[in-house]
Amino acid sequence: MTSPLQQKIKISGPSVITANRTWDGIVIWRTAAKGWSAELSDAAIVRTADEARALLAESVADDVGAIGAYIAPVELKDSGKIKPGNLREHIRSAGVTIDLPVPA
Amino acid sequence: MYAYDELDRTLINERVLEFRDQVKRRLSGELTEDEFKMLRLQNGVYLQLHAYMFRVAIPYGTLSSEQLRRMAHVARKYDRGYGHFTTRQNIQFNWIKLAELPDALADLADVGIHAMQTSGNNTRNVTSDQWAGVAPGEIEDPRIWSELLRQYTTLHPEFSFLPRKFKFAITASDHDRAAIKVHDIGLRLYKNAAGETGFEVLVGGGLGRTPFIGKTIKPFVHGHDLLSYVEAILRVYNQYGRRDNIYKARIKILVHELGIEKFAKEVEEEWLQMRDSALAIDDSVIEDIRSRFSYPAYEKLPHMPDELKKAAHDPHFEAWRKNSTFPHKVPGYAIAVLSLKPVGGPPGDATADQMDAIADLADKYSFGEIRVGHEQNLALPHVARRDLPALWKALDKIGVATPNVNLVSDIIACPGLDYCSLANARSIPIAQELTRRFANHDTANLIGRLHINISGCINACGHHHVGHIGILGVEKNGEEFYQITIGGRADEKAEVGTLIGPAVPYGDVADVIEDIVEAYLALRARPDELFIDAVKRLGVEPFRERVYATR
Known part of the structure; x- marks a missing residue:
């Protein structure tokens, strides 16, 4: 399998690194403090391919903490809020778009 | 129901211990994700958008009430209180934690349930007609042959690293409820003109990116030759199937590219070399499997009992009876389908509470047995027709009596x-x-x-x-x-x-x-x-x- 670091990196706007936490699988984002957070608002923002490559490299290096790290687009609102950049990432961030059979 | 023997129980329990060790090594960092991925997939563990997903096999769609209760327990203890029945007689749990998976697997193993080969490039869960053993006109119970294939393909070293996943389905009825024509190998049990029972073997069916309807590769294979024949197919596939392109790796592509005649010729040559080997099945093997299936002690009951006549005045009951109950091979009994397609609900989902209640109803009305169909509904396969009104009331109360089976909302x-x-x-x-x-x-x-x-x-x-x-x-x-x-x-x-x-x-x-x-x-x-x-x-x-x- 091709490592994400060997793939050509192209970003068209502000992006974050996201993955799933190894022990429980929940969605996490890479922070500027070289850690992970379950809140998108804590995510480090990258704007160039080089920045993205560097952040992805340190994310992938944490193989024990996270699984499947990749670059995901985000939107930055005027308020400073970070919003997921597409529907898939919106669902990963906000959860399923349906009512679960058993309310949480 | 099929009763596992000591070998099966040992295999399942050893698998839990093995996976527990693998998870421990993954969480400690001893195994990287690249090393671990194939191991988790071979135990039905995927990574989905929000969490790990755990796919558990329900071989040939047959469950005991005890097993369904245990699935409810797993849903409640390790997941979010529900499970999703799939189109291949599996159940999936969507929110499970890797750290807790070995415990969930162990709890399931206690009642003979496992997740082996519910993913990965191997032979997957063998599926069958969900009405097997009770459908009128059936040649014989296809689960006996499904079970033979399950035993044969489970952890088979030659078929654990195939070019791509591989799915079997078996039916023994004229009406195919198992979708055998869209499986890698489809088997139709029937009697030939000489009155012998055997299989029409279809190969190369499948959906996905490139859909194909399966083609008949051999019109009649005697039961004695079933394993050697399917092994010959798998060997030809294993040898020639493409491993360089995931989109062209399924057997359907190989059959399409070679053509069914050439593929069949390759299989025939392979088969003739092994037909009389240890893979030739002795009657005693089939009889042993047959003897491990238990069947209910049906009573002699009227077709139209008073309870049913009385309930016929209730239009809601009649709507359900006409839509969701089906003829049974034994007079006085019916197959009752439980719709997991309520209006506005996610197709195929059942809550832990529903699973527990269905298990109780199976004990009360269906000799403790539940079936799972590829349409993502459940069935109680042995319900006395006199009990249908009482069963309907109980099913309605838990939301699984929507009378929409086979209708437009049975999606x-x-x-x-x-x-x-x-x-x-x-x-x-x-x-x-x-x-x-x-x-x-x-x-x-x-x-x-x-x-x-x-x-x-x-x-x-x-x-x-x-x-x-x-x-x-x-x-x-x-x-x-x-x-x-x-x-x-x-x-x-x-x-x-x-x-x-x-x-x-x-x-x-x-x-x-x-x-x-x-x-x-x-x-x-x-x-x-x-x-x-x-x-x-x-x-x-x-x-x-x-x-x-x-x-």
């Missing part, structure tokens, strides 16, 4: 983009909206048998190619669009549906389906001409015209 759908990391578009909300549009039972009955299948991507877990109406989610410029096909079917007359035109946006799908249904109602030759027959007679053009004339 098959994959989890789609709400859960699945492969999906391009959502499936469940589309299904939910359609069930609301067609919630009126009289309207649904007027429409008659109509199967809608929805997949959230080209991998086709919702079997959209073989839906009478198929809906495939695609992504276009970041938006969800849906391609609509009509005329597909998954039964003994299996066909791949035909695309009716350009994909439509998310918000238009339900309107388009309503248009297609309205066109059918206007065009059908008579009230009992089914949708699928009308499409066969008319082609797709009138439906295309109706849908796109104003769009």
